Amino acid sequence: MTTIRQIAKLANVSVSTVSRVLNNHPYVNEQTRNDVQAIIDQLNYTPNSNAIHLSKGKTNVIGISLPLVNNQYYSSILEGIAKEAAKENYHLMVCQTNNDKKKEEEILQMLRNKKMDGLIMCSKLNEGSSLEMFSTYAPIVTCEANDVPSISSVYMNHYETFRMSMDYLIQKGHTKIGYCIGRKNSFNSTHRKQAYIEGLHSIGVTPNTNWTFEECLTIDDGKHVAQQLVQLDQRPTALVVSCNHIAASIRKEIERNGIQVPEQLAIIGCDDQPIGDLFDITTISSQSEQLGKHAFRLFFKRLTTEQQLNEHIEVSPQLIERTST
Amino acid sequence: MTTIRQIAKLANVSVSTVSRVLNNHPYVNEQTRNDVQAIIDQLNYTPNSNAIHLSKGKTNVIGISLPLVNNQYYSSILEGIAKEAAKENYHLMVCQTNNDKKKEEEILQMLRNKKMDGLIMCSKLNEGSSLEMFSTYAPIVTCEANDVPSISSVYMNHYETFRMSMDYLIQKGHTKIGYCIGRKNSFNSTHRKQAYIEGLHSIGVTPNTNWTFEECLTIDDGKHVAQQLVQLDQRPTALVVSCNHIAASIRKEIERNGIQVPEQLAIIGCDDQPIGDLFDITTISSQSEQLGKHAFRLFFKRLTTEQQLNEHIEVSPQLIERTST
């Protein structure tokens, strides 16, 4: 590996001069600059990033933590981050947590290790106090609402999203409404459930626990929900579903059982997966790519601004009506 | 930031001793090891990764280049890589090329910069000679077949996959067969077209250019294909489609136009996107997650083995029959 030192020797200058031309610093004689550059080209020299990282205390790497990468929601966020990061010449270190809290903590540790200049958390498992502590090493941005004022966030208001769905269904005349969500006790699920309950409350209806489904993560889970619905004596007339792929799966299986959508069961999704389009699922889009874009901008601003101000950006949901309601 | 040197001073030992306990090296007195560890814990010390990287000439980072991250095929590969990488404590640097050759070359450069210990290319745009040159800096593995014997690869034989589809349709009695692929002149597309032509040739049929569609990448593209098919005087009776999301889109739009699947048009997909399941698309699964897993194993083996042997693994396609044929 050719080093800056060898270049210097061959060009009959000091390493600092070489470093200067490498970094386009001013105060270098035009002639020497050309000479040095010639040798650099001739030797096909490339700087060693690790040395630069160590010396500068900066890596131009942004970490991204997420449960799993093979998931439309998270890869949309990733896409948004990637687009913005490319503009600033930042590289992406993608880290899967598999929803394992310990694993997430390991990722947070990488902030202290200087493996990355900051971290965007697409979901989070550790408590706020812990994040706050790690954020003293490098900026953290969450793509979920967080209860730590000192950590920037960009988020969908999932209460709002679910509430919007509920109000939309209610306005369409539904009173027998069920829901279907993912992780039972996550931050978002809690808010969604609250929106569900308060939505029903607004028309004086008590929730029916036969119509609520939790831990629905996969297409198969959706299928099972549909099968359970089919067996019910008393079915809901509408279902609010957190994810479109689940909604699609439910629609498919329920129709296969001869139940009409939306006549006998209206289904509304709450995200922006393209599968919602193919299955004609009415949905409250959450524009996840936007989430990623904003998240990177927040990180970058934080990094380049003197002030340590934190921001919390709420992305607005958007109703997209299709034939499932 | 606390350094190894400070620890050494406080523990009244040399930096090497500290380094030894840090790295669990043998030949350290139990007592001193405990003493040093105590100080490490007390100061809540974490090593600086960049210093380690520089010193060792190794980063424990594997680069991954792909056109875009928000795509089922590529995120499945990514998932496979992630799973294997986690086992060996390797981190993922995910780099989007956006199908830009220059961008891909920048990523290859990172191999020289020592930003990563190797690169898995999920698709490739640069020619083999170029890859070969970069592979002298660090191991490269492609997730496509490549014509460079010195670079390991793991791949689906896309000729075989398409040929399998053709033979399946032919055996079902079809002779009027069309196809629908992505990038017109990519490595894979070339082989797919060849399989198509040779498949037809085997039953003495000449291809009809009205039935071939190229540059189909998005769901919208699939919709357009369906619309064009509807307008045709003479329609094919079967369609081989490279991707399930396109196949799904075609099925949806063509059925919306009153054309029966599979009676009037049989559709077969050629990958393993889950959307194929939801739309009941018969498909030749390519098991992309397996691709990623093997790719990482190949990289890792290459890195840890003395011999510089390269391997080429062909992953076998698998027919999954559903209702679209």
Next chain:
DNA sequence: CTGTTAGCGCCTTCAT
């Protein structure tokens, strides 16, 4: 078993 020392490759202040 432990310490000394010379790197790893580059950046950056301080002189000149």
Next chain:
DNA sequence: ATGAAGGCGCTAACAG
């Protein structure tokens, strides 16, 4: 405009 020299923080011979 240029050079000398001291880091950045850690590893790994080599010498005891």
